[in-house]
Amino acid sequence: MNTETMGVPVRYIIGNHDYVDGKYGEELFESIYGPVWYSFEVGNVHYIVTPFQTGADRRSGYSKNDRWRWLENDLANTDPDMKIVMFNHNIPPSDDYVISFDLKKLDLKQHNLIAWVFDHYHYNYIEENSGVLNISTARPDCGGIDSSVSGARMINIAEDGSITTEMTYYDFRQDITAVPDSVWETSIAGNVLFCDPLFDSGKIYIATVDEDYPRTCGIYCLDTSDGRLIAQDCSGNVYCLNCENGNEMWKTTVALGSSLNTSSGICVSDGMVYTGCAAAVTALDINTGRTVWENIRNKGEASPAEFVVTGNKLIVSSHWDSLTALDKATGKKLWENKDGDLRFRNSTPAAIDESTLIAADSNAIMIINSNTGEIIKTIDIGVPVFGSVCNYENNIYVADFSGRVVCLENF
Numbered sequence: 001m002n003t004e005t006m007g008v009p010v011r012y013i014i015g016n017h018d019y020v021d022g023k024y025g026e027e028l029f030e031s032i033y034g035p036v037w038y039s040f041e042v043g044n045v046h047y048i049v050t051p052f053q054t055g056a057d058r059r060s061g062y063s064k065n066d067r068w069r070w071l072e073n074d075l076a077n078t079d080p081d082m083k084i085v086m087f088n089h090n091i092p093p094s095d096d097y098v099i100s101f102d103l104k105k106l107d108l109k110q111h112n113l114i115a116w117v118f119d120h121y122h123y124n125y126i127e128e129n130s131g132v133l134n135i136s137t138a139r140p141d142c143g144g145i146d147s148s149v150s151g152a153r154m155i156n157i158a159e160d161g162s163i164t165t166e167m168t169y170y171d172f173r174q175d176i177t178a179v180p181d182s183v184w185e186t187s188i189a190g191n192v193l194f195c196d197p198l199f200d201s202g203k204i205y206i207a208t209v210d211e212d213y214p215r216t217c218g219i220y221c222l223d224t225s226d227g228r229l230i231a232q233d234c235s236g237n238v239y240c241l242n243c244e245n246g247n248e249m250w251k252t253t254v255a256l257g258s259s260l261n262t263s264s265g266i267c268v269s270d271g272m273v274y275t276g277c278a279a280a281v282t283a284l285d286i287n288t289g290r291t292v293w294e295n296i297r298n299k300g301e302a303s304p305a306e307f308v309v310t311g312n313k314l315i316v317s318s319h320w321d322s323l324t325a326l327d328k329a330t331g332k333k334l335w336e337n338k339d340g341d342l343r344f345r346n347s348t349p350a351a352i353d354e355s356t357l358i359a360a361d362s363n364a365i366m367i368i369n370s371n372t373g374e375i376i377k378t379i380d381i382g383v384p385v386f387g388s389v390c391n392y393e394n395n396i397y398v399a400d401f402s403g404r405v406v407c408l409e410n411f
Contacts, residue, residue, distance in 0.1 A: 024061025190217035250289035265307030278318035310351035317345035335373035360385035
């Protein structure tokens with residue numbers, strides 16, 4: 001992709017895997033694409049590109065002070081009325097957008113920062129923080145580690161600095177047509193990607209996601225039941241809604257730990273709501289929303305795998321980390337398994353009984369002792385497994401990456 005082939009200006013930003021062997025990590029990138037930090041202007045927006053901050057694959061040829069001295073000088077020579085958009089492969093260096101260097105501080109919000117665009121987390125993600133939008137988009141070829149759909153994001157900036165975005169999903173371009181012999185159809189705002197609809201007492205409950213900005217997603221009740229509906233958003237807000245009318249019964253904000261959270265494994269057991277994410281698990285009283293315990297693990301990344309309760313254990317899947325069991329009454333870690341076949345957590349495990357789990361990952365289905373975390377047996381099926389494991393009448397079902405459904409009979 002370049003200006004000639006695309007027909008529009010194309011610019012490049014260095015990522016952690018672009019740091020390769022040489023005199024210094026950026027040498028090859030600079031020889032092909034040019035500087036790793038620079039700025040340009042379009043209309044009344046000043047765009048700033050900066051290099052990867054920490055965790056690059058090879059040693060950088062520059063210190064962080066080199067980068068931020070340049071940035072300080074760039075901003076000092078920028079019209080103070082210009083809006084600022086930062087591009088960096090990584091997330092902002094601080095929640096308040098204040099950069100520290102040379103015993104000095106540089107407050108980007110004082111320079112009209114309106115957006116920080118990044119990509120390292122491989123998520124489709126937008127968060128508004130103190131008037132600044134943090135914007136991330138998953139890989140266009142294979143999506144994200146949290147099952148974010150592959151696609152491209154168009155970011156539009158109006159003259160007044162207001163921002164809207166529009167995602168184009170590569171795998172969901174089919175024209176919508178009526179389903180033959182359907183009893184009824186309805187349309188709701190947002191996207192129903194990966195939602196598990198709930199049916200109770202004549203009503204269907206469904207949640208939608210909106211990876212654009214502004215958002216139009218929500219929780220919908222389609223034509224009833226007494227009781228409570230529990231949901232969590234990507235900012236860690238947990239809501240308890242009245243199923244009859246959608247009124248809020250309580251709302252609690254839980255910690256999300258060190259990782260961005262685009263998925264939650266929320267589940268309910270014995271009057272407790274287990275929520276948060278793999279990096280920070282919280283147990284709430286279902287009647288009041290009061291925090292009973294929290295375990296800030298700060299390990300791994302968000303995973304589409306859901307929390308599972310079996311016996312006295314809460315099973316947590318932490319992507320790029322482990323399969324972990326917590327005591328569901330206290331949050332204390334009982335065991336964790338970092339086996340190479342379990343570290344890439346995409347698939348929700350299934351509890352066969354209080355002492356046996358079935359988990360799928362990489363190219364294998366594993367039988368696990370849920371009391372110890374020990375892998376009892378590994379069955380290699382030759383193809384990666386991302387779907388959840390289903391146990392039905394002593395048969396194990398799972399879908400693999402090739403499109404097959406695999407059944408293990410008489411388990």
